[in-house]
Every structure is written in C-alpha cells, then in structure tokens.
Amino acid sequence: MDVQCISQRLGAGARRAGRGALAFLLGTLGVVDAWAGEPSVPYVPTPQEVVERMLQIAKVTTTDYVIDLGSGDGRIVITAAKKHGARGFGVDLNPERIAEANANAAKAGVTDKVAFYQRDLFETDLSEATVITMYLLPRVNLELRPRLLDLKPGTRVVSHDFSMDEWKPDVHVQMDAREKYGGSGGKSDVYLWVIPAKVAGAWRWQLPVSGKRQAYEVTLTQRFQMISGGVNVGGRTVKLQNPRLRGGEISFGFTAEVNGAPVKHEFTGKVEGESIAGSARLSGSRVQARFEWSARRAARSAANDAPPASLLLLSTNEEFVGLGSDKFLMQNCLHKYERKSQ
Numbered sequence: 001m002d003v004q005c006i007s008q009r010l011g012a013g014a015r016r017a018g019r020g021a022l023a024f025l026l027g028t029l030g031v032v033d034a035w036a037g038e039p040s041v042p043y044v045p046t047p048q049e050v051v052e053r054m055l056q057i058a059k060v061t062t063t064d065y066v067i068d069l070g071s072g073d074g075r076i077v078i079t080a081a082k083k084h085g086a087r088g089f090g091v092d093l094n095p096e097r098i099a100e101a102n103a104n105a106a107k108a109g110v111t112d113k114v115a116f117y118q119r120d121l122f123e124t125d126l127s128e129a130t131v132i133t134m135y136l137l138p139r140v141n142l143e144l145r146p147r148l149l150d151l152k153p154g155t156r157v158v159s160h161d162f163s164m165d166e167w168k169p170d171v172h173v174q175m176d177a178r179e180k181y182g183g184s185g186g187k188s189d190v191y192l193w194v195i196p197a198k199v200a201g202a203w204r205w206q207l208p209v210s211g212k213r214q215a216y217e218v219t220l221t222q223r224f225q226m227i228s229g230g231v232n233v234g235g236r237t238v239k240l241q242n243p244r245l246r247g248g249e250i251s252f253g254f255t256a257e258v259n260g261a262p263v264k265h266e267f268t269g270k271v272e273g274e275s276i277a278g279s280a281r282l283s284g285s286r287v288q289a290r291f292e293w294s295a296r297r298a299a300r301s302a303a304n305d306a307p308p309a310s311l312l313l314l315s316t317n318e319e320f321v322g323l324g325s326d327k328f329l330m331q332n333c334l335h336k337y338e339r340k341s342q
Ligand SMILES: C[S@@+](CC[C@H](N)C(=O)[O-])C[C@H]1O[C@@H](n2cnc3c(N)ncnc32)[C@H](O)[C@@H]1O
Pocket: 012, 038, 039, 040, 041, 042, 043, 044, 045, 046, 068, 069, 070, 071, 072, 073, 074, 075, 076, 091, 092, 093, 094, 097, 119, 120, 121, 122, 134, 135, 136, 160
C-alpha cells in the first residue's frame, strides 16, 4: 500500500494521534512531504440535486452564513449564495479544489458573498456559521462532534450520507440521486442537526399562584438535544412531561399540587446562557392563568454527549487495519465516481 493510500485511510483523529510515530516512520522512509496536508477524505462531489435538498432542509436564507467543511469545487456554498442569498466560505486542503471553487464562484457571480480557502477543516474557526455543511466520513464527523456541539445554539449542521453515531439527527431524509457517482445514480441520505443549548443543571423561578408566591426548581439532564428531568414544587418532585429542546427553544410540562389542588403547568421559553425567558400557562380547578416566565440556572451540570473513547479508538484501529466500513463506502464512491468521470 502506498503512502497516499495509507493517509487516505487514516482519519484526522488517527492522523493527528499517530502523527509523531508516523512522522518518524515516514521520515525514515523519506516520504514526510507526501504525508503533510493529505486530505483525510477523498474528493467526491455531492450531486447538485442533493446540494439543493441539503440547503432546503437547513432552510437557508439571506441571513445565513454557510461554512462547507471540505468544500471541493465549492458547489454547496455557491448554491447557498446564488439560490438563497446566503454568505459563507468553504475550506479544503487541496489547492486545486480551492482554485476551482473560487473560479466557479466568479462564474456564478457570487464572489461578493463567498470565498474558498486552503485550510484544514480542523483548524478552521466556525464561530461565524449559522449553517455548517459537510460530506466527510462518519469518523471525521465524530471527531468534529464536540466542536459542533459548542457552536451557537440554533446553528444547523447538514451532512450528506454520514451520521453522527448516537447523536440522532433532528431530520433525516433519504432520496434518489440520479447524478450520484458521476451519473451512475444511487441513494443519498441527508441529515440535519440543530445545535442544542446547554441546559443541564438546576433552574429556579417563582410564580404568583392564587395570591401566593410558589417556588419551582427543575433539574434537567441532557444528552445532545434529548432532555429529561423532574421539578420540585412545595417539597414534592414530579417528572417533566414532553420535555423538548430545539436549538435554544425549550418547552416542558408537569402536573403538580399547588395550594392543595392539582395544577397543570406548561412552559415554553428561550434559553440565553444562564437564563430562560418565555411564557407559562397554568390550569386547574382553582387557577387558570398565563404568565411571562423567567428562570435562572442555580447549578450547572455537564451534558452527557462526549463521544465514547472506545468508539474513537475502535475506528482509529479499524483505520489502521482497514477493517472499518465507512471509509470503504467513501472509497467506493470515489472509485465509482472516477470510473464514470473518465
Ligand atoms: C467528499 S468531498 C466533498 C466535497 C464537497 N463538500 C461536496 O459535498 O461536493 C470531501 C472534500 O474534503 C476535503 N478534505 C478532506 N480532509 C480535509 C481536511 N482535513 N480539511 C479540509 N478539507 C479536507 C477533500 O479534499 C475533499 O475535497
């Protein structure tokens, strides 16, 4: 197996984790230059019909800033600008792809909105993004996951074909893609995640109920966008019903006894750091009321969303011995694409 083949089979994680040892090995063989900057994912373009579906599912508009990680010929960011009026940029390790993408942006008349840079996606500042797009590999997605989860709540992440393991997508569609693999045709999966606010911990507030101030304390646990928990009202704890988190928008309900009678509570709000503001509705035999509602976080706890080390290790080892399936999927895509494009 040649050096190029080895480096394509290595994920960014493996690439960086093993850089020291491999640099030594490759240095000894005199092939360090071929190793540096080698893309961890081969170039296979997303069919244009899938690009359009990705942008549609992400609901891209003129207010969006789209960043494509591994941008190839630039088609995703260029389409986002031309068809949806968005701004953004793409990064790719391959200088030929960057030159091609910038030329395509000029042809499309969108150089005032988009640009392409030769840069490692792992070294790219993503803080400006409202939408991240990618067509990478499951293992690369997994390595990016902690950084994506730290983006502004509400940022949308769209991935072509590859998921994020146990971080379930908010939307998943499968579509026929006639142009896939350079025209052979195939199925494409499009996944969308909305970055959830970090809400784990204890939240407190008070409401005036039947002339008395009633104190509430909700304790939330969080795994990605999935939340659950209980509320303490007057010394009794009840489970939250229908807790839901999408970006920074949160809602939940419960029925708890207040002043000796059961009262149904429903809350919706927007999370802004350590506070939530929104509205509350209470309904019971003695109370029917709507309130403006705000809660403060009294104690923060960590969300349970770190990728299991065993999973990263497993995929890293798989890369080395070539037993994993995801890279063969993409390699297979590449071979089919290259055969068809010749
Ligand atoms: C499968 S292609 C996707 C191209 C484009 N996003 C699309 O969907 O049409 C993956 C691209 O990622 C680039 N790439 C791979 N590893 C990268 C890295 N670490 N940093 C930046 N680009 C990378 C490759 O050069 C390739 O152009």
